[in-house]
Amino acid sequence: MSFDLSARLAARRADNLYRQRPLLESPQGPLVVVDGQPLLAFCNNDYLGLANHPQVIEAWQAGASRWGVGGGASHLVIGHSTAHHVLEEALAEFTGRPRALLFSNGYMANLGAVTALVGQGDTVLEDRLNHASLLDAGLLSGARFSRYLHNDAVSLAKRLEKACGNTLVVTDGVFSMDGDLADLPALALEAKAKGAWLMVDDAHGFGPLGANGGGIAEHFGLGMDDVPVLVGTLGKAFGTSGAFVAGSEELIESLIQFARPYIYTTSQPPALACATLKSLELLRTEHWRREHLNTLIGQFRRGAEQIGLQLMDSFTPIQPIMIGDSGRAIRLSQMLRERGLLVTAIRPPTVPAGSARLRVTLSAAHTEAQVQLLLSALDDCWRTLERDHA
Numbered sequence: 553m554s555f556d557l558s559a560r561l562a563a564r565r566a567d568n569l570y571r572q573r574p575l576l577e578s579p580q581g582p583l584v585v586v587d588g589q590p591l592l593a594f595c596n597n598d599y600l601g602l603a604n605h606p607q608v609i610e611a612w613q614a615g616a617s618r619w620g621v622g623g624g625a626s627h628l629v630i631g632h633s634t635a636h637h638v639l640e641e642a643l644a645e646f647t648g649r650p651r652a653l654l655f656s657n658g659y660m661a662n663l664g665a666v667t668a669l670v671g672q673g674d675t676v677l678e679d680r681l682n683h684a685s686l687l688d689a690g691l692l693s694g695a696r697f698s699r700y701l702h703n704d705a706v707s708l709a710k711r712l713e714k715a716c717g718n719t720l721v722v723t724d725g726v727f728s729m730d731g732d733l734a735d736l737p738a739l740a741l742e743a744k745a746k747g748a749w750l751m752v753d754d755a756h757g758f759g760p761l762g763a764n765g766g767g768i769a770e771h772f773g774l775g776m777d778d779v780p781v782l783v784g785t786l787g788k789a790f791g792t793s794g795a796f797v798a799g800s801e802e803l804i805e806s807l808i809q810f811a812r813p814y815i816y817t818t819s820q821p822p823a824l825a826c827a828t829l830k831s832l833e834l835l836r837t838e839h840w841r842r843e844h845l846n847t848l849i850g851q852f853r854r855g856a857e858q859i860g861l862q863l864m865d866s867f868t869p870i871q872p873i874m875i876g877d878s879g880r881a882i883r884l885s886q887m888l889r890e891r892g893l894l895v896t897a898i899r900p901p902t903v904p905a906g907s908a909r910l911r912v913t914l915s916a917a918h919t920e921a922q923v924q925l926l927l928s929a930l931d932d933c934w935r936t937l938e939r940d941h942a
């Protein structure tokens with residue numbers, strides 16, 4: 553037998569890298585039931601608390617009554633409904649771009665955009681901490697693929713010197729496992745100087761960032777000139793599912809022609825587009841969600857620093873606690889769970905070796921009292937962990 557899966561699985565276990573799926577038995581929200589246990593959770597990406605919002609659910613139900621449940625075909629055949637089209641127009645208006653194109657999810661949007669834009673003879677340059685879907689997209693494209701140092705415009709500039717063909721610079725907007733922001737103004741400057749295009753995947757910026765939730769582009773006031781390819785996902789702050797690419801008329805028409813993960817898949821359910829249209833409205837207009845979230849972020853950072861936890865350079869709802877060793881990260885996560893709190897340990901290869909962390913995420917659905925509960929539990933558990941280690 554050539555597939556020695558049991559040995560691979562055993563090695564994964566021995567390295568403290570074995571993955572398990574907590575079984576969620578409730579809707580998403582601060583209070584969940586997982587594996588039969590009620591828990592206060594700080595690990596979903598529902599930053600604005602829209603994943604279980606009554607108005608979004610209602611829009612989905614009304615959409616299902618109007619459109620049925622399935623997309624039925626790909627967009628190019630007969631799966632592109634008015635519901636999808638209206639959402640695309642709203643997303644274009646929201647991002648201040650002429651067009652937006654809906655994808656089934658962020659992974660496919662990234663594969664589709666990168667592989668449609670570059671191929672053999674071209675170059676793709678990526679931040680070394682980019683999301684896995686962007687790295688996979690770069691490899692799949694067949695273009696010359698190189699990673700620059702994290703958020704380092706100088707390192708990018710050196711690679712741009714050696715680039716050939718059409719050159720795409722690709723970065724997360726908010727880095728998903730660190731919570732820091734890409735230095736977009738500097739990256740855009742370097743890219744433009746060399747005639748390269750900048751593609752930003754702002755999966756975690758849309759919603760929390762920008763005065764109207766327009767993400768990192770709104771935060772830095774960057775237009776299509778600076779960021780020609782802007783990707784957003786709908787499963788995080790939007791609380792639903794799917795993704796979009798926003799940009800010029802020509803960009804979107806090219807994706808419709810050449811992006812295989814767009815062409816060769818069934819359109820998402822139109823009712824889902826109806827739900828997302830409602831969540832977009834709430835995301836843009838209910839500023840109190842962003843304001844409350846920012847209050848919680850400040851509260852958490854102050855409290856965690858007092859405890860002596862090592863935080864990262866982040867003012868976003870992603871507030872990881874750096875641990876380093878995978879075993880210790882799992883131990884801390886388990887101790888919190890015994891106290892009724894759910895915070896997932898993130899380990900390699902999701903993050904670089906030796907940088908296991910607890911990825912705390914905050915949501916507008918949390919209360920200050922709940923954040924205080926987390927801080928008290930962390931205070932206790934951290935002390936125990938340090939003592940056991942000493």
Ligand SMILES: *Cc1c(COP(=O)(O)O)cnc(C)c1O
Nearest residue numbers: 657658659683685728755785787
């Ligand atoms: C979650 C995520 C994706 C994938 O989006 P899905 O819609 O969940 O497939 C892509 N990029 C980044 C940065 C993400 O965090």
